[in-house]
Amino acid sequence: MESEMITDDDLVQRCMTVLSGLLGTGWQVTRRPAKETKVFDAVLEVKEEVGSTFTQLAVEAKRSVTPRAVETQLVPQVELLRAFNNYTNLLVVAPWLSPPTRKLLEEHGIGYLDLTGNVSLRVSRPAIVIYTVGSARAPKSAAMPGSKTTLAGPKAGRLVRHLVDVPPPHRGVDLQRATGLSLPYISRLLETLESQLLIRRDGRTITQVDWLMLLRARAQESALLTRGSYTGMLAPNGVPALLQQITQLTPEYIDGLAVTGSYAAQRFVQVAVGGQLTLYVANWLKLEDVADELGLLPVAEGADVLLLNEPDPFVRAGAEFVDGVQYVAPSQAALDCLAGPGRMPAEGEALLDFMERWPEEWRTSHNHRQTRPVQH
Structure with missing residues (x-):
């Protein structure tokens, strides 16, 4: 199923199927009525058939999730959830989640499930610990919608090398002068890098570069022999x-x-x-x-x-x-x-x-x- 065609409800249904399969017999995964889930895309109830103990999973269905979205949207959301309800856990569901995104979700104790098999869920009551590894690379069907500027190609290589080799601060005009790239292209690629938390900016000035992760991200997008x-x-x-x-x-x-x-x-x-x-x-x-x-x-x-x-x-x-x-x-x-x-x-x-x-x-x-x- 192409990610641009998949709906939030499709993601929730796929999530329920995957969870049921991972938990196995003896567990029930049911969806609460829509009128009770106005804040989230869905609320799932996970219960052992032999007992009365259950937990609730507040599901956020996303077609794509960047590290920046985790930091600015999901972390405040889970902090608010925990302040009012200790029995409900946040679960992020997406077609695919990148390794940096998954790492950030784990650091903040947010569960996740993607359709390639990357799953992390920890619940104290009833005791549930699930961790599976799926794809480390984005399937074509899970490409981020609207994202046209990536770390692949020689132009991206120029900008990456300069950002790594020369310490910040950087401004767009400095990057243009050093790399010979156009300002519109630089602006688009910087937006991509910022969404992945590979750079941080104060206004239009780059103040921080995570050069280690930037090199790894570039290498993943551009195999040497291709x-x-x-x-x-x-x-x-x-x-x-x-x-x-x-x-x-x-x-x-x-x-x-x-x-x-x-x-x-x-x-x-x-x-x-x-x-x-x-x-x-x-x-x-x-x-x-x-x-x-x-x-x-x-x-x-x-x-x-x-x-x-x-x-x-x-x-x-x-x-x-x-x-x-x-x-x-x-x-x-x-x-x-x-x-x-x-x-x-x-x-x-x-x-x-x-x-x-x-x-x-x-x-x-x-x-x-x-x-x-x-x-x-």
Whole structure:
């Protein structure tokens, strides 16, 4: 059922069916008359068949729920409910609830149920504890209505990188100058970020950025190997020899190749030794020419080198040359690891831990707000 077509009553009915199935025989889930439920979308009575003890669930049916809506709408609502009725629990029902939304609901003791199988409900009398895990990603049918600006795509990548690398405050005009994006697009994306509590604003000025969650959210929306064309290759003499070989290329190639992924993360953290070398290839170079220059061999499987067309020059923002080889900035390396295959997400999390512990090692100072790379 498409989320834009589903009604509040549909959500309530689906909720009752799911709850009945989870509780099993010996329990009754009934709906109170509509005239008794003017404040909420529905009130459900949950009762053991063998006893007289029951609890009430005040149901809020939502087609979508953002972390901001939890903070500004649902938390005040549940606080008011608890002030007047200790025997009724709030239950939020939606087609899908994101991990940050579910975490915030749990922190405030609000029950939830979504149609992908994410359920959390705790009741003291009668004793009910239900916790199940469904989808971590939004099904297409559960996309937020009217939400057109997401964290996917190269333009979003530019804004995310700048918000992560440069501490606030930020204004729209500053972001436009630093990223080259249009003000209308920036405004729309900031609305999305604010609804997810990834940023906080005072008027039009961004005062806080939850950069850890912002990087995770961006990685979830943009898998590394879907951002552009790529090819797997084999380095006949091994990756260490290949890195040394890059330093002997012409400036055009040296400037146009940037290490990301595992080897970029290993500059700061060591989860495992070696791994696949991932190289961004700038848009003025061709993958086949780079492979020829480096003597790489095409392979169907077992590649130890991945040549990836950069989706946007901004992936080289803040890149640094180490021993003659260009490495992407830590924030870009973390993004690519989190969004990569195999062991790369674990390396990304380790790099985030380093970044959180040592922000002075990678964040841009307040006096240096330009992170845009030189264009060729």
